Amino acid sequence: MIKLAIDAMGSDKGSQIAVQASLKFVHDYDVELYVYGNEEELSSLQNKERIHIVKTTQVMEMTDGALASRRKKDSSMVRAIEDLKAHKVDGVVSCGSTGALLSSSTLLLGTLEQIERPAIMTVLPTSNKRGVVLLDIGANASNTASQLEKFAILGKAYAKGVRQVENPKVALLNIGSEAKKGDDLRKETYQLLENNDQIHFIGNVEGKDVLNSNADVIVCDGFTGNVMLKTIEGASVFMMKSLKENLMDGLLSKVGAVLSKKSLKRMKMQLDPNQYGGAMIAGLPEAVVKGHGSSDEVALYHALRQLYLIVENHVIDKVKEELK
């Protein structure tokens, strides 16, 4: 049976999110869950079938950066990754500090052959309903062209392995569609991708195409990807707010808004970044998923589901194949 580890501590909303998500997840999926954290806080998970509490004494805080992974050896995060390394579990999900999770994972697990730097990978919804794999969304503050080429391979393997896309179309995020567009990094990456036989490269996409193109994978540096993802998040907040204000303005609209309420709620869920699930840390030899820091139990449930699919579909093995 698949064994998944949950770092229950260090997220913005506290450990009860992990408790709720775990209970629902073991109910829906045939897995064993190992929940790492403060014994008392996790007490309501005691004696639950297929749930194991792993007592830890330290918490990786949101303010903890890369160095904390050496210091907090009994944190729920580090302990879960240690057990992943020892193959006591098959994958780890954490909503804690991104910096600490990245460094703990890289330090303890190493990276896959050929991979200098891991990338954080997520899936965004698209107009064509197929969704798009986007990486790197913030593991790196800057990248080289060769790193972006590797990200393309990681993204392709994920699109094939988890999303069952036959021959994933890979695009490069740029400021124009022609090959000569962009800065030196983009021009060099364009050439590498175009000349790589493993990659079905369809050229550049612009910001306006990210949610509206036919690409299956979009590659970008960690700085741009992070700004872009957070911009989508911010734009969605702005638009929902603006829509609400506009709908509440005038009596007829108010009636309309009540009737459309269910529709609006559905759309909000669709656009909610928490709903697309977690973000895989790609380039590691094991399955690690980062949940949004402000995840609620629904978002963490989705992150767990994503981790489950990665393990169930042997995505890491498929990535290794691609890198050969």
Added chain:
Amino acid sequence: MIKLAIDAMGSDKGSQIAVQASLKFVHDYDVELYVYGNEEELSSLQNKERIHIVKTTQVMEMTDGALASRRKKDSSMVRAIEDLKAHKVDGVVSCGSTGALLSSSTLLLGTLEQIERPAIMTVLPTSNKRGVVLLDIGANASNTASQLEKFAILGKAYAKGVRQVENPKVALLNIGSEAKKGDDLRKETYQLLENNDQIHFIGNVEGKDVLNSNADVIVCDGFTGNVMLKTIEGASVFMMKSLKENLMDGLLSKVGAVLSKKSLKRMKMQLDPNQYGGAMIAGLPEAVVKGHGSSDEVALYHALRQLYLIVENHVIDKVKEELK
């Protein structure tokens, strides 16, 4: 009386957009308009009060890049900028090729003292209703920290001069709020802005804050700014589409949607990039505004209005003051 030049050719939607916008604009504002383009296409402007047709024979196409400005000397774009240089008009608006407009302007007009590279500057709507000045949104494919510092000064002068913000708060777009966040460019720029007494620097903002912060000016490199702006455009298209689909799904919602139609239309206008007006090419010694390539007559009208405000408020003189 203020004299404004309109490059009527080379936009995606043809010259009639310029004809319509010109007629409405002279009706609403006390200006003289000089409309550059094909005589026949502009014939409906003949004998209109305060409108002058300037016959030109060439058209700067969307595919024309930087080099075309030397080749197409009788294009509506180059002729308008020539007349701006000769002070026959006080400002130019064009919806033509960005590359050609940038190079024609820089070549013919030069740049302001201390300014190595112009920036394209726009104003985005914000949750607090005050709006935010954003630059560079794509004049440059890459920038240095010193260029970003100059962009901050240009943005500040515009916020003060056109938008009447007393002591504009300037922020740097980055991937985290702390000073040490981001790549080398961001770290270096942070230091320059923090140590610049002319700038009221409030630190970093992230992508999610762009439409939701209290900054009056946000500075970024041209690559990131272009990706971000186009991402907002694409996200708004995605969300409107998704909203429409969700609203049309179910009878009650359908009734609701009809009642809310006016509200939705209002919101769409608010989010429509064409509605925020044009984008100023900042750093030039004269007033040049770039309209969106797919502008309709409403968008071009707004771009004209923005140009009018820049001239009326002596923004270029204020920028020169700031740069002293």
